[in-house]
Amino acid sequence: MHGPPSILPLRLEGVAFTVDGVRLIDGISTVLEAGPRTVILGPNGAGKSLLLRLCHGLLAPSEGRVTWSGPNLGAAWLRRRQAMVFQHPVLLRRSARANITYALALAGVPRRERARQAEQALAHLGLGALADRPARVLSGGERQRLALARAWALRPEVLFLDEPTASLDPAATRAVETALAAFDDTKIVMTTHDLGQARRLAGEIMFLHRGRLLEQRPAAEFFARPQSAEARAYIAGELLW
Numbered sequence: 001m002h003g004p005p006s007i008l009p010l011r012l013e014g015v016a017f018t019v020d021g022v023r024l025i026d027g028i029s030t031v032l033e034a035g036p037r038t039v040i041l042g043p044n045g046a047g048k049s050l051l052l053r054l055c056h057g058l059l060a061p062s063e064g065r066v067t068w069s070g071p072n073l074g075a076a077w078l079r080r081r082q083a084m085v086f087q088h089p090v091l092l093r094r095s096a097r098a099n100i101t102y103a104l105a106l107a108g109v110p111r112r113e114r115a116r117q118a119e120q121a122l123a124h125l126g127l128g129a130l131a132d133r134p135a136r137v138l139s140g141g142e143r144q145r146l147a148l149a150r151a152w153a154l155r156p157e158v159l160f161l162d163e164p165t166a167s168l169d170p171a172a173t174r175a176v177e178t179a180l181a182a183f184d185d186t187k188i189v190m191t192t193h194d195l196g197q198a199r200r201l202a203g204e205i206m207f208l209h210r211g212r213l214l215e216q217r218p219a220a221e222f223f224a225r226p227q228s229a230e231a232r233a234y235i236a237g238e239l240l241w
Helices: 047-055 077-079 098-105 112-124 142-154 170-182 196-203 219-224 229-235
Strands: 010-019 022-032 038-041 065-067 084-085 158-162 188-189 203-209 210-218
Touching: 010 047, 022 047, 022 065, 038 047, 038 065, 038 196, 047 084, 047 158, 047 188, 084 142, 098 112, 098 142, 098 158, 112 142, 142 170, 170 196, 196 219, 203 219, 203 229, 210 219, 210 229
Parallel strands: 038 188, 038 203, 084 158, 158 188
Antiparallel strands: 010 022, 010 065, 203 210
């Protein structure tokens, strides 16, 4: 039995994003393929989060095109094939379980299936004991894992993560990174400011500086032999502007 058609690869062609005459994303052309995690690196203000939002469709480019592959089955179907988790995820003032069943309802999952799928997602992300706890009383790391569980329940083909551990302590960061292993059939594209995390998680690195894509290479090659002066300085911990 065949699964749904793939939406990958994702193609960006001359993508730019301008605000008040300032070019924040500057003519990026690239292809994101299925496979290992892609981690977007760069100094503050490089355009990492903006690029993620452009890829996910939350923002429309000022110039260029962002296109998914596969058959044209409509915008709603395309949205269901991808998900995004933010640094500070938006959660409902309901239980952890209800946060997931509500997302499943919006996705059109039959009522009789929602509770089972929610329990499965919570267990898969290590949150089974917290199913009835209000989301608003969870710790920062637990809220982030709940957002991941909600995304996992929807079985996205592509998951965008925007600085998912930026405000977490080391233990919570480790728990979130471990939780990412649950997405074994999902293409993950994430931003981070943490070089150690990028080394641990990335299969591919995209390095941005001043809205431009300077490098896109396998992670091992990027860290061993960065090609641009800006990437070498960034890895060395020098300040870029």
